[in-house]
Amino acid sequence: MENNPASLRRDPSESVKRALRQEVGFGCPIPHCRKPFLSWHHFDPPWHERHHHEPNGMIALCIEHHAMADRKVFTKAQLHGFKKADNDLSTVRAKFPWAQPNHLVRFGGIYTQGHDVPVSIADNDIIRVTQDPIGCMGLSFSMRDQRGRLVAAMENNMFQATPNLLSDLHVDTGATKIRFRMKGGDAKLDLSFRFVTIDELKEMLVHDEARAQAAYKKLLPNFTCSTANPLFSREEIPQPEFKFKVAESVIERARTRCLNEEGRISLLDFRNVVSYIDGRKLEIRDRLVYEGLSVQFSAIFR
Numbered sequence: 001m002e003n004n005p006a007s008l009r010r011d012p013s014e015s016v017k018r019a020l021r022q023e024v025g026f027g028c029p030i031p032h033c034r035k036p037f038l039s040w041h042h043f044d045p046p047w048h049e050r051h052h053h054e055p056n057g058m059i060a061l062c063i064e065h066h067a068m069a070d071r072k073v074f075t076k077a078q079l080h081g082f083k084k085a086d087n088d089l090s091t092v093r094a095k096f097p098w099a100q101p102n103h104l105v106r107f108g109g110i111y112t113q114g115h116d117v118p119v120s121i122a123d124n125d126i127i128r129v130t131q132d133p134i135g136c137m138g139l140s141f142s143m144r145d146q147r148g149r150l151v152a153a154m155e156n157n158m159f160q161a162t163p164n165l166l167s168d169l170h171v172d173t174g175a176t177k178i179r180f181r182m183k184g185g186d187a188k189l190d191l192s193f194r195f196v197t198i199d200e201l202k203e204m205l206v207h208d209e210a211r212a213q214a215a216y217k218k219l220l221p222n223f224t225c226s227t228a229n230p231l232f233s234r235e236e237i238p239q240p241e242f243k244f245k246v247a248e249s250v251i252e253r254a255r256t257r258c259l260n261e262e263g264r265i266s267l268l269d270f271r272n273v274v275s276y277i278d279g280r281k282l283e284i285r286d287r288l289v290y291e292g293l294s295v296q297f298s299a300i301f302r
């Protein structure tokens with residue numbers, strides 16, 4: 001095997017990362033740690049001895065324990081032992097440090113922001129955003145499969161998932177992304193936290209509005225409007241008097257309530273969600289769809 005090939009990137013392939021996550025039960029395997037913010041440590045042989053991405057000589061660790069492993073706090077034999085330890089999701093819990101006040105939340109072309117904003121369908125909260133007395137955000141949501149089993153939940157920024165139901169859980173070391181896939185593809189989630197400028201927000205709004213307009217046109221060939229209505233179902237054909245200036249109101253809200261000192265907005269972006277409410281499918285991609293009810297482009301502020 002070629003030693004230290006210059007072309008090999010330090011970051012392993014997605015399939016190697018997935019195997020390493022699964023091996024440790026999706027949490028750092030150092031006893032009593034179990035954080036899901038994982039990085040990839042090369043130890044047998046170490047990266048500086050030979051560049052490789054062989055899963056047998058690598059282990060998933062949180063960054064704190066990765067730094068210790070780099071300083072040889074753990075022996076090779078110990079690390080091999082941690083790889084073999086019987087760990088599963090039941091011990092993985094993660095408090096997400098989303099301490100920014102005034103997040104803007106986007107899911108499926110719907111924007112929300114405020115002090116206590118539940119987004120409910122059929123009397124079930126699907127997402128709830130709260131703020132504590134010092135202005136820090138608490139995010140809560142739960143994801144269920146078609147049989148009603150709880151797959152994963154976030155309760156006030158504390159994330160936990162149900163063992164044996166997930167095929168993959170990936171949380172990045174910066175705690176800015178959560179991605180999980182359920183076995184059999186039933187429920188799934190891609191959630192990211194990032195900062196955007198007003199211009200980037202405008203681009204997103206243009207995209208979301210165009211998607212909504214295209215959906216209206218498909219349902220209602222002769223209907224044209226400059227601004228999409230906030231909400232409609234297949235049974236309720238939008239009336240012009242219900243016109244709602246979604247993009248303008250989102251930008252106004254973002255400008256007045258969400259901008260930080262660097263002129264950026266902290267955005268929590270739910271993309272690619274599948275969950276079930278009483279066995280009925282809820283899907284969020286570019287729009288939110290539940291039981292034929294399609295919520296296209298709207299803003300919920302409080």
Ligand SMILES: [Zn+2]
Nearest residue numbers: 028033062065
């Ligand atoms: Zn750790």
